[in-house]
Structure formats: C-alpha cells, structure tokens
Amino acid sequence: MIYSKVKVGRIKKKWSQTDLSLQANVCRSTISKIENGYIDEIKLGTLKKISAALNSSFEELFLSE
Numbered sequence: 091m092i093y094s095k096v097k098v099g100r101i102k103k104k105w106s107q108t109d110l111s112l113q114a115n116v117c118r119s120t121i122s123k124i125e126n127g128y129i130d131e132i133k134l135g136t137l138k139k140i141s142a143a144l145n146s147s148f149e150e151l152f153l154s155e
Contacts, residue, residue, distance in 0.1 A: 095151050097125045099144035114143035 100110045100121075107125070111118040116139055123129040124140075141151045 094125075095146075096121070096140060096144070099146055099151065100125075103144065110140070110143060114139040116140060 096110075100107070103109075105113070107118050107121045110116075111121050114121075114136075116136055120129070120132075120136065121140075124132060137151075138148055141148045144151065
C-alpha cells in the first residue's frame with residue numbers, strides 16, 4: 091500500500107515527517123495523511139516529489155505491490 095511504502099522509505103532514511111516534507115517540498119500534514127491512509131486523492135506531482143526525495147522510482151513506490 092502507498093502509505094506503508096512512504097513510511098518505510100522515510101524511516102529507512104531516519105527522517106521525521108518534517109524532514110521528508112522539507113526534502114520533497116510537500117506539506118508535513120500531507121505526508122502524515124498519506125502515511126495514515128487519510129487522504130482520498132493525491133496529486134501526481136506530489137507523488138513524484140515524494141518518490142524523488144526517497145530516492146525511489148515512482149513505479150516502485152506507488153505502482154508495485
């Protein structure tokens with residue numbers, strides 16, 4: 091699931107949600123909502139920013155199971 095992959099990637103880097111939000115240029119609250127599954131729609135640009143910050147391919151992070 092998307093939220094668990096984002097959280098696992100963030101924890102592997104030993105980053106807080108704030109650290110990831112700064113690296114990805116995404117609001118910390120958005121990171122929190124994604125990780126907790128409380129977001130219905132996520133912009134493609136946001137997903138790409140997060141995957142780039144985590145040094146993961148977009149496909150690996152969001153399209154694979």
